[in-house]
Amino acid sequence: MAYVVPTEFVTKMIDAGEAKVFMSTRDTLIRAYMAGAILTLAAAFAVTVNVQTGQPLAGAILFPVGFCLLYLMGFDLLTGVMTLVPLALIDKRPGVTLAGVFRNWGLVFLGNFGGAFTVAVLMAITFTFGFSQEPNAVGQAIGHIGEGRTVGYAEHGAAGMLTLFVRGVLCNWMVSTGVVAAMMSTSVSGKVIGMWMPIMLFFYMGFEHSIVNMYLFPSGLMLGGQFSIMDYLIWNEIPTILGNLVGGLAFVGLALYATHSTRATQRAASGKFVPAE
Numbered sequence: 001m002a003y004v005v006p007t008e009f010v011t012k013m014i015d016a017g018e019a020k021v022f023m024s025t026r027d028t029l030i031r032a033y034m035a036g037a038i039l040t041l042a043a044a045f046a047v048t049v050n051v052q053t054g055q056p057l058a059g060a061i062l063f064p065v066g067f068c069l070l071y072l073m074g075f076d077l078l079t080g081v082m083t084l085v086p087l088a089l090i091d092k093r094p095g096v097t098l099a100g101v102f103r104n105w106g107l108v109f110l111g112n113f114g115g116a117f118t119v120a121v122l123m124a125i126t127f128t129f130g131f132s133q134e135p136n137a138v139g140q141a142i143g144h145i146g147e148g149r150t151v152g153y154a155e156h157g158a159a160g161m162l163t164l165f166v167r168g169v170l171c172n173w174m175v176s177t178g179v180v181a182a183m184m185s186t187s188v189s190g191k192v193i194g195m196w197m198p199i200m201l202f203f204y205m206g207f208e209h210s211i212v213n214m215y216l217f218p219s220g221l222m223l224g225g226q227f228s229i230m231d232y233l234i235w236n237e238i239p240t241i242l243g244n245l246v247g248g249l250a251f252v253g254l255a256l257y258a259t260h261s262t263r264a265t266q267r268a269a270s271g272k273f274v275p276a277e
Contacts, residue, residue, distance in 0.1 A: 002186040006260040009183040013256065016183075017088035020081055021100040025107060028076070032111025033118075035075035040116040040215030042066020044123045044138075046203065047145070051138045060204030064196045067175075071182055071195065077211050078108045078241070083176040083248035087257050116214035123215075124222040139223040146220025149208070150231040161239060164208060168243020169251075171207030174198040176248035180256065208240040 004012070020028070043066070046059035053059075070077070085104050088096045125131065127139030135143065153160035181194030202209065217225075217232040 002190070004184050004186065006256065007262065009180065010256050010260040011262075012183045013084055013180060013253070014087045014091050014093070014261070017081075017084035017086065018093045018096055020076065020085050020104050021088055021093075021096050023104070028104065028107040029111040029114075031075045032078075032108040033115040034073070035070045035077045036112035036115025036211055036214065037119050038070040038073075038075065038115075039066045039077065039211055040119040041123075042069075043212045043215055044119065044142075044219075047142060048138050051141050057204060060200050063203045064178075064199035067178060067199045068192050068195050071179065072188065072191065076108050076111075077175075078105065078112050079172045079175045079209065079211060079244050079248055080179045081105060081108050082245045083172070083179065083253040086249060087253050090254075090257065091261065091263055112211045113214050116211060117218055120215050120219035120222065124219055127223060135223045142216060143220045143223040143225035146217045146225035146232070147227050149213075150217070150227040150235045154231065154235045160235070164236065164239045165243040167206070167208040168210070168240040169247035170205070170243075171202045171209045171240075172244035172247035173251040174202040174207065175209060175244075176252035180252060208236070208243065210237060210241045210244050213237055213240055 023031075042063050045066070046063035048059075049062055050056050050059040071080075081104055085101050089098060089101055124135075124139070127135045127142075134140075149164075153164045156163065175198065177198040178195040181198065182191040184194050185191050213232075213236055217227075217236060220227070221229070221232070
């Protein structure tokens, strides 16, 4: 499990962000679609484990399998690209523009949502025998999750919105740590171990992940959850995305870049900007 030192994996982070900016629309959408589908299928698996065993920790321990698989296969989550892609802009990589960053984010969002929604429909079919009967125990639990994490926040007003945002921040602090942890090792086992721990933490703690929620809430609506699409957007998805952006970029991307990037260190030492070569 060869360890990659911070100065080296931070360079990998910047390189990865640059590559994603210039990736074709086709490849970006395919990779994002598959990432959304695999992650949310793992979420459905974790909820099933929780319901059938009555042990939330069991689901949290097993959930990271989806995250590990999708990153080992080179697929992209919005939470990851929000952390990596801006670093290429900050590092002044040639040809990387703010428009390119937003283009990548937009395409990955669409792909992730497409994959998550596909899984939501497929799992709703399995939970209801093709919508021919009431949802089974797992389906009912998903409906209640949607209620608690939309109207449940709304009941607390501004305090609920703040809590939702902070849970989004904490979530992508951990998820992006998992993304970076995969770059800390050159072996599959090392990458998996590095990714597993922070992903397990965020899931067990009930933090808000924008892509997992792209599955839970559309699925919850199909399974009888008592909340609306606007509840989902206003009292979950939009604040969660903003929290995810702050958490991943501020606490992982920028923190690592500021202290371990050669260019950032040169700027700090000289007190002035060092142009890209």
